[in-house]
Amino acid sequence: MQLYPDDGAAYAYGCYILHNLGLDERALQWAERAITIDPEDYNSHYNVACFLAAIGAVEKAIDTLQHCVPQLGLQQVHWMAQDVDMNPLRDHPRYLALIERLELSLGKAESQSGRGTEGRPSGA
Numbered sequence: 001m002q003l004y005p006d007d008g009a010a011y012a013y014g015c016y017i018l019h020n021l022g023l024d025e026r027a028l029q030w031a032e033r034a035i036t037i038d039p040e041d042y043n044s045h046y047n048v049a050c051f052l053a054a055i056g057a058v059e060k061a062i063d064t065l066q067h068c069v070p071q072l073g074l075q076q077v078h079w080m081a082q083d084v085d086m087n088p089l090r091d092h093p094r095y096l097a098l099i100e101r102l103e104l105s106l107g108k109a110e111s112q113s114g115r116g117t118e119g120r121p122s123g124a
Contacts, residue, residue, distance in 0.1 A: 001014070006037055006038075007037070008033075008034045008035070008037035008038040008041045008044040009034070009041065009043065009044050009047070011030045011031070011033045011034035011037065011044070012030075012031070012034035012043075012044040012045075012047040012048050012051070013047060014027075014030050014034075015027045015028075015030050015031045015034070015047075015048065015051040016051055016054070018030060019051065019054065019055060024055060027051065027055070028055075031048045031051055031052065034047070034048050035048055035064070042067075042068040042069075042071045042072050043068075043072070045064055045067060045068035046064075046065070046068050046069065046072065046076065048064055049061045049062075049064035049065045049068065050083070050085035050086070052064060053085055053086060053087075053088045053089050054085060054088065056088065058088060058089060058092055059094075061088075061089060062089060062092065062094045062095055062098065065080075065089075065095075065098060066098055069098070069102055070102060070105070070106070073106060074102075074103070074106040074107060077099060077102045077103055077106060080099065081099075
């Protein structure tokens with residue numbers, strides 16, 4: 001962190017390391033820093049959401065997902081379906097509603113952009 005103090009991704013990944021070392025308070029500070037360094041780095045936001053889910057901060061994790069996943073796109077929604085980091089959230093009503101809304105809105109946007117529903121361009 002000394003070499004790249006403004007690297008949000010490093011802070012987002014570092015949350016897990018600090019958590020595994022039992023330094024949860026510091027890990028939470030790093031999570032906050034990861035998000036504030038670059039509010040537009042939605043991959044870092046997603047990784048922070050995974051960390052928050054892992055420590056049981058379910059509501060904060062879902063809040064973070066609501067902010068970042070729409071910008072990441074439908075592929076990220078599909079990834080979330082298999083991402084084990086999302087397991088603590090899977091049965092939560094807010095998480096389920098978020099996934100449903102995202103699949104509908106992002107699916108519509110994808111079909112309107114000319115992509116086929118099977119992952120190939122229309123007319124192919």
